[in-house]
Amino acid sequence: MTDINFKSAISTNTARHEPAEGKPPEAGDESPLFYDLIELLFFAYRDFTGDPDDALARFEFGRAHHRVLHFVDRNPGIMVTDLLGILRITKQSLGRVLKQLVDAGIIEQREGHHDRRQRLLYTTERGHALAEDLTRLQQTRLERALIGLPDGSDEIVRRFLLQMIDPDSRSDILKLVRSPFSLKD
């Protein structure tokens, strides 16, 4: 199998498009800062999600299941409505995935104490163990990614990621992730 093989990805022909324009093609005028960051993010995120994807494939589950499992495990007793808000998907999309997780004994629904309309979500013992396995995979990758970087790099990455998020959502997300570190300047 040829694995990744984009050995000749960079062509010798540098003509980008019809040379009908009067611009020099590669004159670093106003354009391409952070091209590399854009692409590194793409590849990094792909591999980051790849670990749990592969692990879940054995259970016939996909990334959607992972996301639901993760946030339920992290927020035991979360309401369906709030989970929908976090994931920003529709009730229908969640419904199918959630049903499969419940049927598989990964997630449990309990009636709300004060409000009996609610179906509060919890991971079962099995579900919690699975969630931990998946988290461990991603933690291992994160640890590896921080090796060799100066002290405090994890804090810089945290702040970078937070500021990548739409400003409007940041405070909600901060509450949700409840980082053990500062982040609050």
Next chain:
Amino acid sequence: MTDINFKSAISTNTARHEPAEGKPPEAGDESPLFYDLIELLFFAYRDFTGDPDDALARFEFGRAHHRVLHFVDRNPGIMVTDLLGILRITKQSLGRVLKQLVDAGIIEQREGHHDRRQRLLYTTERGHALAEDLTRLQQTRLERALIGLPDGSDEIVRRFLLQMIDPDSRSDILKLVRSPFSLKD
């Protein structure tokens, strides 16, 4: 519209699952480092891809089109095979998306000079302009994300992202992204 609304995401009930285990539920024993990084990455990447997603929705294009457009624009004259290797999708998946981009006058295919089997890919003038627009959106977000961080933070983020990638792919990806900065220690 209730926008994001996960105000009550964190339940007061902290029982994670059946308390049938002898473990204290929240005793930070061996487990949850980088929980926040895992979640920040999820939200950051979603918003990062959201900008181009929204922009492309007007053209009836999706994220798959963006990826193809991006890598063709960055690697003019790339072979179909190499593009498949970069995106790690199948010929069939690429085929449909590529056809739509060609039909829309965004991407152009030219016969290889030395090897006439090849259909080398180029962005058209329009395609290049569109790619630049989308890139600009993401660059703006990246710039904003680095504001207020110490000097050299961009370099730390670059190294972090590179080390998030599977070690086997790193050298190929480094060639591809051809970062203007160091990254090579």
Next chain:
DNA sequence: AGAATTAAGTCAATATGACTGACATAAATT
């Protein structure tokens, strides 16, 4: 020159994860 390999494209069938819009039920709130 003939065989094997490579580059690209195509066909059919399928799966996953998402969507919209409408509707239903029960419970809580006003």
Next chain:
DNA sequence: AATTTATGTCAGTCATATTGACTTAATTCT
């Protein structure tokens, strides 16, 4: 009593991806 909220469900659709088989043309290998 009327309204709103929380959840679930139905039917239909779409975008992106998959597998496996097969074709055509061109290049390379022996």
